[in-house]
Amino acid sequence: MIFAIILFFYVFFSWVVGYSGRYRLFGFWGYFFASLLLTPLLGLLFVIASSGSDRYVVSVNRKELETLQSTRGAGDPLATASEE
Numbered sequence: 001m002i003f004a005i006i007l008f009f010y011v012f013f014s015w016v017v018g019y020s021g022r023y024r025l026f027g028f029w030g031y032f033f034a035s036l037l038l039t040p041l042l043g044l045l046f047v048i049a050s051s052g053s054d055r056y057v058v059s060v061n062r063k064e065l066e067t068l069q070s071t072r073g074a075g076d077p078l079a080t081a082s083e084e
Helices: 002-020 027-037 040-049 054-071
Strands: none
Touching: 002 027, 002 040, 027 040
């Protein structure tokens, strides 16, 4: 019975580590399986040491670019003749 409780908490903390790394370099599944194979504590250290995912940064920058392009008026010196 005690083994089942320890196993439950081990898998639960591995899931927490995976969830905290879902927007990081290896994503949820990478950190989850690393935590299962090593320990949740080492998995958490990997999450802390890893950089964020570039996909998230690109999507934010694309939205900002679309906003800037849609708000540019005719009097904007950056507007080209083909846009007017």
